[in-house]
Amino acid sequence: MDQVIVGIDVSKSRLDVHILLGAQGPGECEAVPRDGAGIAALAERLGALGATLVGVEATGGFETVVAAGLAGAGLPVVVVNPRQIRAFAQALGRRAKTDPIDAEMIARFLAATRPEPRALPDASGRLLADLVARRRQIVSMIAAERQRQSRLTEPRVRRSILRLITALEKELNEVDREIDDQVRGSPIWQAQEDLLRSVPGIGPATARTLLADLPELGRLDRRQIASLAGLAPWTRQSGTWRGKAFIGGGRASVRTALFVAAMVGARYNPTLKAFHARLIAAGKPKMVALIAVARKLLTILNAIVRDQKPWQVA
Template sequence: MDKQPTLFVGIDVSKDRLDVHLRPADEDFHVPRDVKGFEALARRFGNRPVALVVLEATGGFEASVAAALAAAGLPLCIVNPRQIRDFARAMGRLAKTDTLDAEVIALFAERMRPPARPLPEPERRHFAELVSRRRQILGMINMETNRRDHAVDGQLIRRLSRHIAFLEREMSELDRDIGQAIKASPVWCEIETLLKSVPGLGDVTARTLLAQLPELGTIGRHQFAALVGIAPINRDSGLMRGRRSIAGGRTSVRGVLYMAALTAIRRGSSFRPFYERLTQRGRPRKVALVAVMRKLLVTLNAIVRDRTPWRPLTT
Protein backbone atom coordinates (compact mmCIF):
# COMPACT_ATOMS: atom_id res chain seq x y z
CA MET A 1 0.00 0.00 0.00
CA ASP A 2 1.40 3.39 -1.05
CA LYS A 3 2.14 5.84 1.70
CA GLN A 4 -0.09 8.92 1.65
CA PRO A 5 1.73 12.20 0.85
CA THR A 6 2.07 14.76 3.61
CA LEU A 7 -0.61 17.42 3.15
CA PHE A 8 -0.43 21.20 3.31
CA VAL A 9 -3.87 22.71 3.74
CA GLY A 10 -5.03 26.19 2.77
CA ILE A 11 -8.40 27.43 4.03
CA ASP A 12 -10.09 30.58 2.77
CA VAL A 13 -12.50 31.72 5.48
CA SER A 14 -15.63 33.72 4.66
CA LYS A 15 -18.71 34.55 6.67
CA ASP A 16 -20.71 31.47 5.70
CA ARG A 17 -18.29 28.86 4.38
CA LEU A 18 -14.75 27.52 4.26
CA ASP A 19 -13.03 26.84 0.93
CA VAL A 20 -10.30 24.24 1.37
CA HIS A 21 -7.40 23.25 -0.90
CA LEU A 22 -4.93 20.41 -0.27
CA ARG A 23 -1.35 20.28 -1.57
CA PRO A 24 0.20 18.35 -3.23
CA ALA A 25 -3.01 16.38 -3.82
CA ASP A 26 -4.69 19.40 -5.50
CA GLU A 27 -8.04 18.59 -3.92
CA ASP A 28 -10.72 21.25 -3.50
CA PHE A 29 -13.84 21.19 -1.38
CA HIS A 30 -15.89 23.48 0.83
CA VAL A 31 -17.87 23.15 4.04
CA PRO A 32 -20.17 25.53 5.93
CA ARG A 33 -18.58 27.72 8.60
CA ASP A 34 -20.51 26.14 11.45
CA VAL A 35 -20.19 23.28 13.92
CA LYS A 36 -21.13 20.63 11.34
CA GLY A 37 -18.58 22.03 8.90
CA PHE A 38 -15.85 21.99 11.56
CA GLU A 39 -16.67 18.39 12.42
CA ALA A 40 -16.55 17.45 8.72
CA LEU A 41 -13.09 19.02 8.43
CA ALA A 42 -11.80 17.15 11.47
CA ARG A 43 -13.14 13.85 10.09
CA ARG A 44 -11.65 14.50 6.66
CA PHE A 45 -8.19 15.09 8.10
CA GLY A 46 -8.44 12.51 10.88
CA ASN A 47 -6.54 9.67 9.16
CA ARG A 48 -4.37 11.74 6.82
CA PRO A 49 -0.83 13.08 7.44
CA VAL A 50 -1.35 16.85 7.71
CA ALA A 51 1.90 18.83 7.99
CA LEU A 52 0.32 22.27 8.31
CA VAL A 53 -3.00 24.10 8.04
CA VAL A 54 -2.82 27.80 7.14
CA LEU A 55 -5.59 30.39 7.54
CA GLU A 56 -5.58 34.12 6.93
CA ALA A 57 -6.41 36.49 9.77
CA THR A 58 -9.77 37.78 8.51
CA GLY A 59 -10.96 40.08 11.27
CA GLY A 60 -12.43 37.44 13.56
CA PHE A 61 -14.11 34.91 11.24
CA GLU A 62 -11.06 32.65 11.51
CA ALA A 63 -11.14 32.38 15.34
CA SER A 64 -13.81 29.68 15.63
CA VAL A 65 -12.27 27.71 12.73
CA ALA A 66 -8.81 27.85 14.31
CA ALA A 67 -10.18 26.77 17.68
CA ALA A 68 -11.92 23.74 16.13
CA LEU A 69 -8.82 22.69 14.19
CA ALA A 70 -6.56 23.14 17.22
CA ALA A 71 -8.96 21.04 19.28
CA ALA A 72 -8.62 18.31 16.64
CA GLY A 73 -4.84 18.38 17.15
CA LEU A 74 -3.97 19.79 13.72
CA PRO A 75 -0.81 21.91 13.27
CA LEU A 76 -2.06 25.41 12.59
CA CYS A 77 -0.74 28.81 11.55
CA ILE A 78 -2.73 32.03 11.12
CA VAL A 79 -0.93 34.45 8.79
CA ASN A 80 -1.25 38.09 7.84
CA PRO A 81 -3.33 38.45 4.61
CA ARG A 82 -0.63 40.75 3.25
CA GLN A 83 1.83 37.84 3.17
CA ILE A 84 -0.60 35.83 1.05
CA ARG A 85 -1.24 38.77 -1.31
CA ASP A 86 2.49 39.34 -1.78
CA PHE A 87 3.03 35.62 -2.37
CA ALA A 88 0.20 35.53 -4.96
CA ARG A 89 1.60 38.55 -6.81
CA ALA A 90 5.07 36.99 -6.85
CA MET A 91 3.53 33.91 -8.51
CA GLY A 92 1.57 36.02 -10.99
CA ARG A 93 -1.74 34.89 -9.52
CA LEU A 94 -3.94 37.95 -10.10
CA ALA A 95 -7.33 36.23 -10.43
CA LYS A 96 -9.30 36.08 -7.20
CA THR A 97 -12.07 33.70 -6.15
CA ASP A 98 -12.58 31.85 -2.87
CA THR A 99 -11.40 28.60 -4.46
CA LEU A 100 -8.30 30.21 -5.98
CA ASP A 101 -7.55 31.97 -2.70
CA ALA A 102 -7.60 28.64 -0.87
CA GLU A 103 -5.20 27.19 -3.46
CA VAL A 104 -2.78 30.11 -3.04
CA ILE A 105 -2.87 29.72 0.75
CA ALA A 106 -2.12 25.99 0.40
CA LEU A 107 0.80 26.76 -1.94
CA PHE A 108 2.08 29.30 0.59
CA ALA A 109 1.89 26.64 3.32
CA GLU A 110 3.75 24.10 1.16
CA ARG A 111 6.51 26.37 -0.11
CA MET A 112 7.05 28.86 2.71
CA ARG A 113 6.48 26.44 5.63
CA PRO A 114 5.56 29.03 8.30
CA PRO A 115 5.96 27.55 11.80
CA ALA A 116 2.82 26.13 13.38
CA ARG A 117 1.78 28.21 16.38
CA PRO A 118 -0.63 27.03 19.07
CA LEU A 119 -3.64 29.19 19.79
CA PRO A 120 -3.48 31.29 22.93
CA GLU A 121 -5.41 29.99 25.88
CA PRO A 122 -9.02 31.26 26.16
CA GLU A 123 -8.13 33.77 28.89
CA ARG A 124 -5.42 35.36 26.74
CA ARG A 125 -7.73 35.44 23.71
CA HIS A 126 -10.37 37.23 25.77
CA PHE A 127 -7.74 39.62 27.10
CA ALA A 128 -6.43 40.28 23.56
CA GLU A 129 -9.96 41.16 22.41
CA LEU A 130 -10.31 43.70 25.23
CA VAL A 131 -6.97 45.32 24.38
CA SER A 132 -7.84 45.36 20.68
CA ARG A 133 -11.20 46.96 21.41
CA ARG A 134 -9.52 49.62 23.52
CA ARG A 135 -7.24 50.47 20.60
CA GLN A 136 -10.26 50.74 18.28
CA ILE A 137 -12.10 53.07 20.66
CA LEU A 138 -9.01 55.24 21.08
CA GLY A 139 -8.84 55.55 17.31
CA MET A 140 -12.51 56.58 17.18
CA ILE A 141 -11.95 59.19 19.91
CA ASN A 142 -9.06 60.67 17.92
CA MET A 143 -11.13 60.78 14.72
CA GLU A 144 -14.15 62.33 16.41
CA THR A 145 -11.95 64.88 18.18
CA ASN A 146 -10.42 65.90 14.84
CA ARG A 147 -13.91 66.26 13.34
CA ARG A 148 -15.03 68.41 16.28
CA ASP A 149 -11.94 70.61 15.99
CA HIS A 150 -12.77 71.33 12.34
CA ALA A 151 -16.55 71.68 12.77
CA VAL A 152 -18.24 75.09 12.60
CA ASP A 153 -21.89 74.27 13.32
CA GLY A 154 -22.56 74.55 17.07
CA GLN A 155 -25.11 71.72 17.16
CA LEU A 156 -22.71 69.36 15.37
CA ILE A 157 -19.94 70.29 17.83
CA ARG A 158 -22.22 69.41 20.76
CA ARG A 159 -23.15 66.07 19.18
CA LEU A 160 -19.52 65.22 18.57
CA SER A 161 -18.68 66.17 22.16
CA ARG A 162 -21.41 63.86 23.46
CA HIS A 163 -20.12 61.00 21.33
CA ILE A 164 -16.54 61.60 22.51
CA ALA A 165 -17.70 61.57 26.14
CA PHE A 166 -19.55 58.28 25.51
CA LEU A 167 -16.43 56.72 23.93
CA GLU A 168 -14.28 57.91 26.82
CA ARG A 169 -16.65 56.21 29.29
CA GLU A 170 -16.43 53.03 27.22
CA MET A 171 -12.64 53.19 27.32
CA SER A 172 -12.67 53.69 31.10
CA GLU A 173 -14.83 50.57 31.47
CA LEU A 174 -12.48 48.60 29.20
CA ASP A 175 -9.47 49.77 31.23
CA ARG A 176 -11.20 48.48 34.36
CA ASP A 177 -11.98 45.12 32.69
CA ILE A 178 -8.39 44.80 31.44
CA GLY A 179 -7.04 45.56 34.91
CA GLN A 180 -9.32 42.95 36.47
CA ALA A 181 -8.26 40.34 33.89
CA ILE A 182 -4.61 40.93 34.82
CA LYS A 183 -5.31 40.80 38.57
CA ALA A 184 -7.08 37.46 38.08
CA SER A 185 -3.86 35.91 36.75
CA PRO A 186 -0.83 35.85 39.09
CA VAL A 187 1.44 35.13 36.10
CA TRP A 188 0.18 38.16 34.16
CA CYS A 189 0.47 40.32 37.27
CA GLU A 190 4.11 39.30 37.62
CA ILE A 191 4.90 39.88 33.94
CA GLU A 192 3.12 43.25 33.88
CA THR A 193 5.16 44.37 36.91
CA LEU A 194 8.39 43.22 35.24
CA LEU A 195 7.55 45.02 31.99
CA LYS A 196 6.61 48.26 33.76
CA SER A 197 9.95 48.26 35.59
CA VAL A 198 11.50 49.45 32.28
CA PRO A 199 11.64 53.24 31.83
CA GLY A 200 9.09 54.44 29.29
CA LEU A 201 6.68 51.51 29.70
CA GLY A 202 3.24 52.23 31.10
CA ASP A 203 -0.04 50.35 31.33
CA VAL A 204 -0.94 50.53 27.63
CA THR A 205 2.42 49.22 26.40
CA ALA A 206 2.65 46.46 29.00
CA ARG A 207 -0.92 45.29 28.37
CA THR A 208 -0.53 45.37 24.61
CA LEU A 209 2.60 43.23 24.90
CA LEU A 210 0.81 40.79 27.21
CA ALA A 211 -2.12 40.47 24.80
CA GLN A 212 -0.46 40.68 21.39
CA LEU A 213 2.98 39.17 22.02
CA PRO A 214 2.50 35.94 24.00
CA GLU A 215 5.84 34.65 22.67
CA LEU A 216 7.69 37.18 24.86
CA GLY A 217 10.42 35.42 26.81
CA THR A 218 10.33 32.24 24.71
CA ILE A 219 12.08 32.93 21.38
CA GLY A 220 15.30 34.54 20.15
CA ARG A 221 16.04 38.19 19.43
CA HIS A 222 16.18 37.87 15.63
CA GLN A 223 12.89 35.98 15.50
CA PHE A 224 11.27 38.66 17.63
CA ALA A 225 12.48 41.51 15.44
CA ALA A 226 10.90 39.85 12.39
CA LEU A 227 7.74 38.93 14.30
CA VAL A 228 7.12 42.52 15.36
CA GLY A 229 8.26 43.98 12.04
CA ILE A 230 11.34 45.91 13.16
CA ALA A 231 13.96 43.78 11.41
CA PRO A 232 15.66 45.63 8.52
CA ILE A 233 14.55 44.27 5.14
CA ASN A 234 16.83 44.38 2.10
CA ARG A 235 15.49 46.37 -0.85
CA ASP A 236 18.46 46.22 -3.22
CA SER A 237 17.43 46.78 -6.82
CA GLY A 238 19.32 48.08 -9.84
CA LEU A 239 21.72 50.78 -8.75
CA MET A 240 20.08 51.21 -5.35
CA ARG A 241 22.12 49.46 -2.69
CA GLY A 242 22.29 49.60 1.08
CA ARG A 243 18.78 50.93 1.73
CA ARG A 244 16.92 49.01 4.41
CA SER A 245 13.41 49.40 5.80
CA ILE A 246 11.00 47.75 8.19
CA ALA A 247 7.59 46.35 7.26
CA GLY A 248 4.94 43.80 8.20
CA GLY A 249 4.78 42.19 11.62
CA ARG A 250 2.38 43.08 14.40
CA THR A 251 1.58 46.73 13.88
CA SER A 252 -0.13 47.20 17.25
CA VAL A 253 3.01 45.98 19.07
CA ARG A 254 5.26 48.07 16.85
CA GLY A 255 3.15 51.15 17.60
CA VAL A 256 3.44 50.86 21.38
CA LEU A 257 7.15 50.03 21.16
CA TYR A 258 7.67 53.19 19.11
CA MET A 259 6.01 55.33 21.77
CA ALA A 260 7.86 53.54 24.57
CA ALA A 261 11.23 54.06 22.84
CA LEU A 262 10.42 57.73 22.23
CA THR A 263 9.47 58.21 25.89
CA ALA A 264 12.60 56.41 27.10
CA ILE A 265 14.80 58.68 24.97
CA ARG A 266 13.06 61.89 26.03
CA ARG A 267 13.19 60.99 29.72
CA GLY A 268 16.92 60.49 29.54
CA SER A 269 16.94 56.81 30.45
CA SER A 270 19.97 54.64 29.67
CA PHE A 271 18.54 54.06 26.18
CA ARG A 272 19.28 57.70 25.38
CA PRO A 273 23.11 57.41 25.19
CA PHE A 274 22.67 54.48 22.79
CA TYR A 275 20.37 56.63 20.61
CA GLU A 276 22.77 59.60 20.74
CA ARG A 277 25.78 57.48 19.77
CA LEU A 278 23.94 56.31 16.67
CA THR A 279 22.88 59.81 15.63
CA GLN A 280 26.41 61.16 16.26
CA ARG A 281 27.72 58.50 13.87
CA GLY A 282 25.47 59.93 11.17
CA ARG A 283 22.50 57.56 11.45
CA PRO A 284 19.16 59.25 10.64
CA ARG A 285 17.01 59.83 13.71
CA LYS A 286 14.32 57.41 12.50
CA VAL A 287 16.89 54.66 11.99
CA ALA A 288 18.33 55.30 15.45
CA LEU A 289 14.84 55.19 16.98
CA VAL A 290 14.10 51.82 15.34
CA ALA A 291 17.42 50.55 16.76
CA VAL A 292 16.25 51.66 20.23
CA MET A 293 12.97 49.79 19.63
CA ARG A 294 14.90 46.61 18.82
CA LYS A 295 17.14 47.03 21.88
CA LEU A 296 14.07 47.65 24.03
CA LEU A 297 12.40 44.51 22.67
CA VAL A 298 15.51 42.40 23.32
CA THR A 299 15.63 43.80 26.87
CA LEU A 300 11.96 43.03 27.49
CA ASN A 301 12.37 39.50 26.17
CA ALA A 302 15.30 38.87 28.55
CA ILE A 303 13.40 40.38 31.50
CA VAL A 304 10.42 38.08 30.96
CA ARG A 305 12.60 35.06 30.19
CA ASP A 306 14.73 35.47 33.33
CA ARG A 307 11.93 36.91 35.52
CA THR A 308 14.35 39.71 36.52
CA PRO A 309 13.34 43.38 36.79
CA TRP A 310 14.93 46.14 34.74
CA ARG A 311 18.55 47.03 35.31
CA PRO A 312 20.07 50.11 33.60
CA LEU A 313 21.97 49.35 30.42
CA THR A 314 25.76 49.45 30.67
CA THR A 315 26.42 49.77 26.92
Protein backbone atom coordinates (compact mmCIF):
# COMPACT_ATOMS: atom_id res chain seq x y z
CA MET A 1 0.00 0.00 0.00
CA ASP A 2 1.34 3.42 -0.96
CA GLN A 3 2.20 5.77 1.83
CA VAL A 4 0.29 9.04 2.06
CA ILE A 5 2.61 11.98 2.69
CA VAL A 6 1.23 15.46 3.29
CA GLY A 7 2.88 18.88 3.11
CA ILE A 8 1.15 21.93 4.62
CA ASP A 9 2.18 25.53 4.02
CA VAL A 10 0.76 27.78 6.73
CA SER A 11 -0.24 31.41 6.29
CA LYS A 12 -2.22 33.70 8.56
CA SER A 13 -5.64 32.74 7.23
CA ARG A 14 -5.13 29.68 5.01
CA LEU A 15 -3.52 26.25 4.83
CA ASP A 16 -2.24 25.06 1.45
CA VAL A 17 -2.17 21.27 1.49
CA HIS A 18 -0.34 18.93 -0.90
CA ILE A 19 -1.07 15.20 -0.61
CA LEU A 20 1.35 12.70 -2.15
CA LEU A 21 0.10 9.18 -2.82
CA GLY A 22 3.44 7.39 -2.53
CA ALA A 23 6.93 8.92 -2.47
CA GLN A 24 7.00 9.43 -6.24
CA GLY A 25 3.28 9.40 -6.81
CA PRO A 26 0.91 12.09 -8.08
CA GLY A 27 -0.10 14.93 -5.83
CA GLU A 28 -3.41 16.50 -4.85
CA CYS A 29 -3.66 20.17 -3.87
CA GLU A 30 -6.27 21.94 -1.80
CA ALA A 31 -6.64 24.90 0.52
CA VAL A 32 -8.54 25.13 3.80
CA PRO A 33 -9.10 27.98 6.27
CA ARG A 34 -6.68 28.23 9.19
CA ASP A 35 -9.38 28.10 11.83
CA GLY A 36 -10.82 25.48 14.14
CA ALA A 37 -13.33 24.15 11.62
CA GLY A 38 -10.77 24.05 8.80
CA ILE A 39 -8.17 22.22 10.89
CA ALA A 40 -10.76 19.73 12.19
CA ALA A 41 -12.00 19.00 8.67
CA LEU A 42 -8.45 18.56 7.41
CA ALA A 43 -7.60 16.21 10.28
CA GLU A 44 -10.67 14.10 9.50
CA ARG A 45 -9.78 13.93 5.80
CA LEU A 46 -6.14 13.01 6.42
CA GLY A 47 -7.17 10.41 8.98
CA ALA A 48 -9.53 8.82 6.46
CA LEU A 49 -6.73 8.75 3.88
CA GLY A 50 -4.41 7.04 6.38
CA ALA A 51 -1.74 9.76 6.24
CA THR A 52 1.61 8.29 7.27
CA LEU A 53 3.54 11.58 7.61
CA VAL A 54 2.34 15.19 7.80
CA GLY A 55 4.79 18.09 7.56
CA VAL A 56 3.99 21.64 8.69
CA GLU A 57 6.42 24.44 7.90
CA ALA A 58 7.47 26.62 10.85
CA THR A 59 5.96 30.06 10.15
CA GLY A 60 6.54 32.43 13.04
CA GLY A 61 4.13 30.69 15.39
CA PHE A 62 1.18 30.31 12.97
CA GLU A 63 2.02 26.63 12.66
CA THR A 64 1.60 25.84 16.37
CA VAL A 65 -2.19 25.56 16.42
CA VAL A 66 -2.17 23.58 13.17
CA ALA A 67 0.47 21.09 14.35
CA ALA A 68 -1.22 20.69 17.74
CA GLY A 69 -4.65 20.17 16.17
CA LEU A 70 -3.43 17.53 13.73
CA ALA A 71 -1.27 15.75 16.31
CA GLY A 72 -4.20 15.78 18.72
CA ALA A 73 -6.20 13.89 16.08
CA GLY A 74 -3.55 11.15 16.12
CA LEU A 75 -1.73 12.13 12.93
CA PRO A 76 2.10 11.77 12.71
CA VAL A 77 3.16 15.43 12.49
CA VAL A 78 6.60 16.98 12.06
CA VAL A 79 7.43 20.70 12.02
CA VAL A 80 10.01 21.40 9.31
CA ASN A 81 12.56 24.18 8.92
CA PRO A 82 11.65 26.60 6.07
CA ARG A 83 15.32 27.05 5.13
CA GLN A 84 15.64 23.33 4.50
CA ILE A 85 12.52 23.37 2.34
CA ARG A 86 13.78 26.30 0.26
CA ALA A 87 17.19 24.67 -0.21
CA PHE A 88 15.46 21.43 -1.24
CA ALA A 89 13.31 23.31 -3.78
CA GLN A 90 16.37 25.03 -5.25
CA ALA A 91 18.14 21.68 -5.52
CA LEU A 92 15.19 20.45 -7.60
CA GLY A 93 15.37 23.56 -9.78
CA ARG A 94 12.09 24.98 -8.49
CA ARG A 95 12.81 28.70 -8.41
CA ALA A 96 9.20 29.86 -8.26
CA LYS A 97 7.79 30.33 -4.78
CA THR A 98 4.07 30.26 -4.06
CA ASP A 99 2.11 28.75 -1.19
CA PRO A 100 0.94 25.71 -3.22
CA ILE A 101 4.50 25.13 -4.48
CA ASP A 102 5.82 25.38 -0.90
CA ALA A 103 3.25 22.79 0.23
CA GLU A 104 4.37 20.44 -2.56
CA MET A 105 8.06 20.95 -1.67
CA ILE A 106 7.31 20.14 1.98
CA ALA A 107 5.60 16.89 0.95
CA ARG A 108 8.43 15.88 -1.40
CA PHE A 109 11.04 16.82 1.24
CA LEU A 110 9.29 14.48 3.70
CA ALA A 111 9.17 11.73 1.08
CA ALA A 112 12.92 12.08 0.45
CA THR A 113 14.14 12.44 4.06
CA ARG A 114 11.49 10.67 6.20
CA PRO A 115 12.03 12.67 9.41
CA GLU A 116 10.83 10.98 12.59
CA PRO A 117 7.66 12.43 14.14
CA ARG A 118 8.16 13.56 17.73
CA ALA A 119 5.68 14.36 20.44
CA LEU A 120 4.68 18.01 20.49
CA PRO A 121 4.72 19.94 23.76
CA ASP A 122 1.42 20.23 25.59
CA ALA A 123 -0.22 23.55 26.49
CA SER A 124 1.89 24.03 29.62
CA GLY A 125 5.06 23.21 27.65
CA ARG A 126 4.19 25.78 25.00
CA LEU A 127 3.47 28.37 27.69
CA LEU A 128 6.85 27.78 29.32
CA ALA A 129 8.59 28.06 25.92
CA ASP A 130 6.75 31.32 25.21
CA LEU A 131 7.66 32.74 28.63
CA VAL A 132 11.33 31.81 28.23
CA ALA A 133 11.36 33.35 24.74
CA ARG A 134 9.75 36.51 26.11
CA ARG A 135 12.40 36.67 28.82
CA ARG A 136 15.14 36.57 26.15
CA GLN A 137 13.45 39.40 24.27
CA ILE A 138 13.23 41.60 27.37
CA VAL A 139 16.87 40.95 28.31
CA SER A 140 17.87 41.89 24.76
CA MET A 141 15.86 45.11 24.94
CA ILE A 142 17.44 46.06 28.28
CA ALA A 143 20.91 45.47 26.86
CA ALA A 144 20.11 47.62 23.82
CA GLU A 145 18.83 50.49 25.97
CA ARG A 146 21.90 50.35 28.18
CA GLN A 147 24.08 50.59 25.10
CA ARG A 148 22.19 53.69 24.01
CA GLN A 149 22.47 55.15 27.51
CA SER A 150 26.25 54.71 27.47
CA ARG A 151 26.57 56.68 24.22
CA LEU A 152 24.28 59.61 24.97
CA THR A 153 25.00 62.69 27.11
CA GLU A 154 21.77 64.68 26.75
CA PRO A 155 20.10 64.48 30.23
CA ARG A 156 16.51 64.43 28.95
CA VAL A 157 17.20 61.54 26.58
CA ARG A 158 19.10 59.64 29.27
CA ARG A 159 16.13 60.06 31.65
CA SER A 160 13.82 58.63 28.97
CA ILE A 161 16.10 55.64 28.55
CA LEU A 162 16.32 55.14 32.31
CA ARG A 163 12.51 55.13 32.61
CA LEU A 164 12.26 52.50 29.90
CA ILE A 165 14.99 50.35 31.49
CA THR A 166 13.16 50.55 34.83
CA ALA A 167 9.90 49.45 33.18
CA LEU A 168 11.64 46.60 31.33
CA GLU A 169 13.34 45.39 34.51
CA LYS A 170 9.97 45.38 36.26
CA GLU A 171 8.50 43.34 33.41
CA LEU A 172 11.51 40.99 33.52
CA ASN A 173 10.88 40.35 37.22
CA GLU A 174 7.24 39.61 36.44
CA VAL A 175 8.12 37.15 33.66
CA ASP A 176 10.69 35.47 35.94
CA ARG A 177 7.96 35.07 38.57
CA GLU A 178 5.61 33.52 36.01
CA ILE A 179 8.31 31.11 34.81
CA ASP A 180 9.06 30.18 38.42
CA ASP A 181 5.36 29.54 39.10
CA GLN A 182 5.10 27.46 35.93
CA VAL A 183 8.09 25.26 36.81
CA ARG A 184 7.25 24.88 40.49
CA GLY A 185 3.64 24.13 39.64
CA SER A 186 4.74 20.98 37.83
CA PRO A 187 6.38 18.27 39.98
CA ILE A 188 7.91 16.74 36.84
CA TRP A 189 9.51 20.01 35.69
CA GLN A 190 10.65 20.80 39.22
CA ALA A 191 12.37 17.43 39.44
CA GLN A 192 14.00 17.96 36.02
CA GLU A 193 15.19 21.43 36.96
CA ASP A 194 16.68 20.09 40.21
CA LEU A 195 18.55 17.44 38.23
CA LEU A 196 19.93 19.98 35.77
CA ARG A 197 20.92 22.45 38.47
CA SER A 198 22.84 19.75 40.34
CA VAL A 199 25.58 20.28 37.71
CA PRO A 200 27.99 23.10 38.70
CA GLY A 201 27.64 25.86 36.12
CA ILE A 202 23.92 25.35 35.45
CA GLY A 203 21.77 28.14 36.86
CA PRO A 204 18.00 28.65 36.74
CA ALA A 205 18.00 30.53 33.42
CA THR A 206 19.97 27.79 31.63
CA ALA A 207 17.94 24.99 33.21
CA ARG A 208 14.64 26.57 32.22
CA THR A 209 15.84 27.30 28.70
CA LEU A 210 16.69 23.62 28.32
CA LEU A 211 13.31 22.56 29.76
CA ALA A 212 11.46 24.87 27.37
CA ASP A 213 13.53 24.68 24.19
CA LEU A 214 15.08 21.20 24.34
CA PRO A 215 12.34 18.79 25.50
CA GLU A 216 14.22 15.96 23.73
CA LEU A 217 16.94 16.10 26.40
CA GLY A 218 17.49 12.61 27.81
CA ARG A 219 15.63 10.91 24.96
CA LEU A 220 18.29 11.04 22.23
CA ASP A 221 21.89 9.87 22.02
CA ARG A 222 24.77 12.32 22.43
CA ARG A 223 25.25 12.91 18.70
CA GLN A 224 21.57 13.59 18.05
CA ILE A 225 21.22 15.97 21.00
CA ALA A 226 24.40 17.84 20.00
CA SER A 227 22.99 18.26 16.49
CA LEU A 228 19.71 19.64 17.83
CA ALA A 229 21.63 22.19 19.90
CA GLY A 230 23.84 23.17 16.97
CA LEU A 231 26.98 21.89 18.70
CA ALA A 232 27.77 19.03 16.33
CA PRO A 233 30.76 19.93 14.10
CA TRP A 234 30.34 19.91 10.34
CA THR A 235 33.13 18.08 8.55
CA ARG A 236 34.47 19.79 5.42
CA GLN A 237 36.65 17.81 3.03
CA SER A 238 37.09 17.14 -0.66
CA GLY A 239 39.59 14.57 -1.92
CA THR A 240 42.80 15.08 0.04
CA TRP A 241 41.76 18.56 1.20
CA ARG A 242 40.41 18.90 4.72
CA GLY A 243 38.96 22.15 5.96
CA LYS A 244 38.16 23.29 9.46
CA ALA A 245 35.02 21.87 11.04
CA PHE A 246 32.33 24.34 12.04
CA ILE A 247 29.24 24.28 14.23
CA GLY A 248 25.95 25.96 13.40
CA GLY A 249 22.26 25.48 12.87
CA GLY A 250 20.23 23.85 15.60
CA ARG A 251 18.44 25.81 18.30
CA ALA A 252 20.23 29.08 18.83
CA SER A 253 18.65 29.76 22.24
CA VAL A 254 19.89 26.41 23.57
CA ARG A 255 23.38 26.88 22.11
CA THR A 256 23.66 30.36 23.64
CA ALA A 257 22.56 29.14 27.06
CA LEU A 258 25.06 26.27 26.93
CA PHE A 259 27.91 28.61 25.95
CA VAL A 260 27.21 30.76 29.01
CA ALA A 261 27.05 27.67 31.21
CA ALA A 262 30.27 26.32 29.63
CA MET A 263 32.14 29.54 30.49
CA VAL A 264 31.05 29.17 34.11
CA GLY A 265 31.69 25.42 34.14
CA ALA A 266 35.20 25.82 32.72
CA ARG A 267 36.05 27.81 35.87
CA TYR A 268 34.02 26.15 38.63
CA ASN A 269 32.99 22.65 37.53
CA PRO A 270 35.91 20.31 38.41
CA THR A 271 35.28 17.90 35.52
CA LEU A 272 34.81 20.61 32.89
CA LYS A 273 37.67 22.69 34.28
CA ALA A 274 40.09 19.78 33.93
CA PHE A 275 38.75 18.99 30.44
CA HIS A 276 39.14 22.62 29.36
CA ALA A 277 42.67 22.80 30.77
CA ARG A 278 43.71 19.67 28.82
CA LEU A 279 42.42 21.15 25.57
CA ILE A 280 44.23 24.45 26.12
CA ALA A 281 47.44 22.60 27.07
CA ALA A 282 47.12 20.62 23.83
CA GLY A 283 47.16 23.88 21.88
CA LYS A 284 43.48 24.17 21.05
CA PRO A 285 42.23 27.73 20.42
CA LYS A 286 40.14 29.13 23.25
CA MET A 287 36.90 29.18 21.25
CA VAL A 288 37.40 25.59 20.06
CA ALA A 289 38.00 24.53 23.67
CA LEU A 290 34.87 26.36 24.83
CA ILE A 291 32.75 24.70 22.15
CA ALA A 292 34.08 21.31 23.24
CA VAL A 293 33.24 22.13 26.87
CA ALA A 294 29.70 23.14 25.87
CA ARG A 295 29.28 19.89 23.93
CA LYS A 296 30.61 17.82 26.85
CA LEU A 297 28.32 19.68 29.25
CA LEU A 298 25.34 18.88 27.04
CA THR A 299 26.37 15.21 26.95
CA ILE A 300 26.52 15.18 30.77
CA LEU A 301 23.10 16.85 31.08
CA ASN A 302 21.61 14.43 28.56
CA ALA A 303 22.87 11.45 30.57
CA ILE A 304 21.65 12.93 33.86
CA VAL A 305 18.12 13.43 32.55
CA ARG A 306 18.15 10.01 30.84
CA ASP A 307 19.25 8.19 33.99
CA GLN A 308 17.39 10.50 36.42
CA LYS A 309 20.48 10.72 38.61
CA PRO A 310 21.95 14.02 39.86
CA TRP A 311 25.49 15.21 39.21
CA GLN A 312 28.30 13.26 40.83
CA VAL A 313 31.98 14.17 40.62
CA ALA A 314 33.76 11.49 38.60
